[in-house]
Amino acid sequence: MNLDVLAGCVATASCFVTQVSTGLIVGMLLFLVASGLSLIFGVLGVVNFAHGVFYMLGAYFAFAAYEATGSFVLALLAGAAGAGLVGIVFERFFMSRVYGKDLLMQLLVCYAAILICDDLVKIVFGADYKLMGMPEAFATAPVEVLGGFIPGYYIFMVGMALGIGAVLWLGINRTRLGKIIRALAINPQMVGALGINTRLLYAGVFGMGCVLAGTAGALAAPVRTLTPGMGLSVLIESFIVTVIGGMGSIPGALVAAILIGLTRAFGAIGFPLFTDGLMFALMGLVLILRPSGLLGARTA
Amino acid sequence: MSAPPNPGVPILEVKGTDVFYGASQILFGIDLAVARGQTMALLGRNGAGKSTTFKAIAGIAPPRRGQVLLSGAAVSGKAPYLVARAGIGYVPEDRQVFPEHTVEDNLIVGAKAGPRGDRHWTAERIYEVFPLLAGMRHRMAGRLSGGEQQMLTIARTLMGNPDILLLDEPSEGLAPIIVRAIGDLIRTLRGMSVTILIAEQNMHFCLGVATHATVIDKGQVVYSAGIDELRGNDAILQRYLAV
Numbered sequence A: 001m002n003l004d005v006l007a008g009c010v011a012t013a014s015c016f017v018t019q020v021s022t023g024l025i026v027g028m029l030l031f032l033v034a035s036g037l038s039l040i041f042g043v044l045g046v047v048n049f050a051h052g053v054f055y056m057l058g059a060y061f062a063f064a065a066y067e068a069t070g071s072f073v074l075a076l077l078a079g080a081a082g083a084g085l086v087g088i089v090f091e092r093f094f095m096s097r098v099y100g101k102d103l104l105m106q107l108l109v110c111y112a113a114i115l116i117c118d119d120l121v122k123i124v125f126g127a128d129y130k131l132m133g134m135p136e137a138f139a140t141a142p143v144e145v146l147g148g149f150i151p152g153y154y155i156f157m158v159g160m161a162l163g164i165g166a167v168l169w170l171g172i173n174r175t176r177l178g179k180i181i182r183a184l185a186i187n188p189q190m191v192g193a194l195g196i197n198t199r200l201l202y203a204g205v206f207g208m209g210c211v212l213a214g215t216a217g218a219l220a221a222p223v224r225t226l227t228p229g230m231g232l233s234v235l236i237e238s239f240i241v242t243v244i245g246g247m248g249s250i251p252g253a254l255v256a257a258i259l260i261g262l263t264r265a266f267g268a269i270g271f272p273l274f275t276d277g278l279m280f281a282l283m284g285l286v287l288i289l290r291p292s293g294l295l296g297a298r299t300a
Numbered sequence B: 001m002s003a004p005p006n007p008g009v010p011i012l013e014v015k016g017t018d019v020f021y022g023a024s025q026i027l028f029g030i031d032l033a034v035a036r037g038q039t040m041a042l043l044g045r046n047g048a049g050k051s052t053t054f055k056a057i058a059g060i061a062p063p064r065r066g067q068v069l070l071s072g073a074a075v076s077g078k079a080p081y082l083v084a085r086a087g088i089g090y091v092p093e094d095r096q097v098f099p100e101h102t103v104e105d106n107l108i109v110g111a112k113a114g115p116r117g118d119r120h121w122t123a124e125r126i127y128e129v130f131p132l133l134a135g136m137r138h139r140m141a142g143r144l145s146g147g148e149q150q151m152l153t154i155a156r157t158l159m160g161n162p163d164i165l166l167l168d169e170p171s172e173g174l175a176p177i178i179v180r181a182i183g184d185l186i187r188t189l190r191g192m193s194v195t196i197l198i199a200e201q202n203m204h205f206c207l208g209v210a211t212h213a214t215v216i217d218k219g220q221v222v223y224s225a226g227i228d229e230l231r232g233n234d235a236i237l238q239r240y241l242a243v
């Protein structure tokens, strides 16, 4: 433990600002991945254990598009759309066959997807680390806040994630499609009897969840090293986020993701050997005090 | 409501339909025809096969033999959502509102064009015919009373502009005064020449709202006639409907 160092950082504006911004971008990536996970679970009732794969694919698709075109906008679109398309194919051909089946079967299908996709990435891109580098537009001097420095890209990432979260929330709560999707989560047979193609909608929702993970991967690409298997730690952390925030709650995912991000950033200073433990401790605490999560519906 | 093609052909025809649940046969060659503007009651005791007939029509329990025709075109074998789009408005038993949606959002989920692209029923039109719902449009459907939920499920299906409305036991579990309100509603719809097929055990309710009746027993049609003829047929009433 390094509580003195932690106290010193919290007391120093520059260190505090730096750690908060680091925590926020970790949190924003987790928020995007976790809201996709939560959306899929909320509507389809399955846990997409392969969700980390789509984060990884988003990063690699973005990397490849950036290498090919030099455009970061195209890289983001490629990451989001690529992960979404693979997600729809995965749902149609594999996941949809194990709906309502044994949890172990679902786990097995997802685990197979993880192994296969990780290996495919290895074959196509190589097993070594890849760096995408900071896009031109963000290669500017960091913004100074209270003596701390925040890279321009961090601000962009936070804005993107919050914007996407807001659009998602509005889409689910205010649009007709969102209302249909919420109804689908509750009574799919009735939704079908009203003339709505529920299978198509399931595939669309699964794809949308994967788009969120892929977008996170693409946004992470300039600031993370890319490796096959990079999705695993993100998957575990987004599970923690979903548990803390409450399954199915987008605002809950946001709050929990920021909590986890800050825990990691400050934990790395105060408890360098126990950062992961802190996250699990936080999750345990929430589970004891509020089993349905911070903002989850209080049912059962 | 725009008129379906082929005015001479019944809106709905069920022909020689067998339905099985696993190995056990539930329906045995059901024949049924509902003409445009009719309110047909499908009567029968507990377990006679009324709900199963509806599920066969709606594509949820596809017939092993026989056919379901809508204005002469086969819908049997289609997925339930395609059957709904073809113009069959199925309101299942148990008042399946979306409880965490508002009344209006329930209607919005049900909204679609009819089979010929018509959008006769809008939320505003629904509120004119169901004034009770107009006052609760922003209330959560799960907080409505049983009767209000029943009206909402009917309204929600009407929002899809069907050619025929299938109501499975709309009076089930409701207080007599509420049953009367549902009856009034069905008569109002009948007055607007909505074609309706109602499954019921409550014979008195049906005698008050229907124009025609078909009686089934143990998965077979045993009687079919105009409602006045059934009212006068004590033998049938006694034997199959236990009054």
Ligand SMILES: Nc1ncnc2c1ncn2[C@@H]1O[C@H](COP(=O)(O)OP(=O)(O)OP(=O)(O)O)[C@@H](O)[C@H]1O
Binding pocket: B021, B026, B044, B045, B046, B047, B048, B049, B050, B051, B052, B053, B169, B201
């Ligand atoms: N899913 C099912 N699997 C097997 N048998 C079923 C199933 N659903 C219904 N049955 C049987 O089919 C028969 C007809 O049931 P159905 O629900 O169609 O009757 P009903 O006329 O609607 O009765 P009620 O008035 O009680 O609603 C009954 O004997 C019932 O036990």
Ligand SMILES: [Mg+2]
Binding pocket: B050, B051, B052, B093, B168, B169
């Ligand atoms: Mg029934």
